[in-house]
Amino acid sequence: MTAAAIDNALPAPCISKVADGYVSRNNAGSRFRELTLREDFFAGVDMSDEFSRPLRQLARVTGYVGAIVPGSRPYPINKRGRPCRGQSCRLRRVDARMGISLKACKSVLVPYGPHAPPRRVAGLGAPQRPAPPRPASRETRNFLTIRAMKRLMCALYRSAPAAVKRTVDTAISRSTRIPFAGVAHEPDVFLRKTSRAKIVKKYLHKHLLLKWHGQTRLQLSNASGVKRLLWIYTGKRNFGDATMDLSGRALLKDTGVEIDLFTLPNLHKLFEEDNIFQNVFSDLKDLSERRYDAILMSEYNLPSIKLKTKYFNKLPYACLFQYFYGPDRNQTTFSHAAVNHVFSLGYSDAEVVSISKPYLAANAHTQDSVRPFLPDDRFLAIAVGGIDANRTYRQWGALLELIDRSDDQNMPKQVVLLGSDNGLAMAEELLNRTFSKLKITSCVGKLTLLQSREMAAKASLFLGADGGLMHVAHSTPTPSVSLFSDCEPPYLRLTGKCHSIGIQSHGDVDEITPADVMSAIETQLARAANRTFAA
Structure with missing residues (x-):
């Protein structure tokens, strides 16, 4: 379709210029309107009232409803050559009635208004597709996913039975709240950026895994009477976190409890000279001939649970940090408070805070x-x-x-x-x-x-x-x-x-x-x- 054909077809009061591959209009504001044209379809057709006639009148004038989009609402064709959502049914019916394929239709973006610079169209008959939307960043997608999950959880929580609400509250509380006074932590900061569905899922996964393997009945309320213990630490791999998480053992010095440590291979040398751990292991083969009265788990993470259920499934056990997961906390004070609680050492909360300190030893x-x-x-x-x-x-x-x-x-x-x-x-x-x-x-x-x-x-x-x-x-x-x-x-x-x-x-x-x-x-x-x- 040539520029001259469009110039002859559109009325003079509406057209200010048709040249060099663009069309501008000076009496319709600064909006963009989109015309969906079939190549050479409107050549020689009277389009004098294209912007004022309703769809049915325009159909009688042009003979094809789906070929022109009048008024201020754009009905673009998407990248697959199909009408966008909301117009597909209407245009499909018209297309079937007229016997014309929409794939032959092509888009021309027409800028209007004297204040907007005219937009050059690369050939009036060439298809013009809108630029694809910019993909959202990973941070944006994560934020939207978390927000959607929070809304879903809130809706499900409001309509859930009382028993389900108690389970959810228990899961979130045990996963994000430290029960020992004086241990600094930030549960509210963690809950603002973490889906409660994720927290509940992790809690139930660990709890049901222990229950499925028959471990919940073996849990000790306290380990004060145990003489030989194997402490399992499979938490964070870096030296700083391991130093803080295991620092509570300092309270067990000179208490008569024999403790061995099983940990990750890269942490073996950090604790091998310890004066509280009698032996330090990082290979399961070394434990085959050892005998213990109970197992002490640092936390309920999946590696620790798998070790307990596979190799020590008959032994009673205690756990220091239980289901706690996620919120930033003072790991040194938390370790001391948990050891004091599990072994019933009798320190007050204030005393635990005052004596908490990272602990290491060398020979x-x-x-x-x-x-x-x-x-x-x-x-x-x-x-x-x-x-x-x-x-x-x-x-x-x-x-x-x-x-x-x-x-x-x-x-x-x-x-x-x-x-x-x-x-x-x-x-x-x-x-x-x-x-x-x-x-x-x-x-x-x-x-x-x-x-x-x-x-x-x-x-x-x-x-x-x-x-x-x-x-x-x-x-x-x-x-x-x-x-x-x-x-x-x-x-x-x-x-x-x-x-x-x-x-x-x-x-x-x-x-x-x-x-x-x-x-x-x-x-x-x-x-x-x-x-x-x-x-």
């Missing part, structure tokens, strides 16, 4: 092995590097410049860098700097985790961002300055016994200024000069 050989790395004077221990970018501090160089210029007599003049291989680049950068007073020594990538703990134990002060080495250092009596991003509230990572000043950023941990860290260092060193920290 005499490990303690002696770090002597060649110890400086001959007081020193600061700094943990460099990190796995997560938002928890990796990169301004150690600027901080060391401030320490080098400090006149504080409590400030050590030697610094030992600690960390794993991910801190080698930062350590090399700091070693290449020149300082007037400071002497820098690097042990990055040279020590085991327990050896790094012993170095931190000998330091005057430990500095580090939130991570495994920070939690390991908190198991020593050394005071510290701990750096946190906006995602990790310090009150959920530290306890009073950590003797640490926590600094939280408004974004990544790297946004904490060296001046703020320097101020905390001076505060800690002044406190250390006036008192002795106890483990």
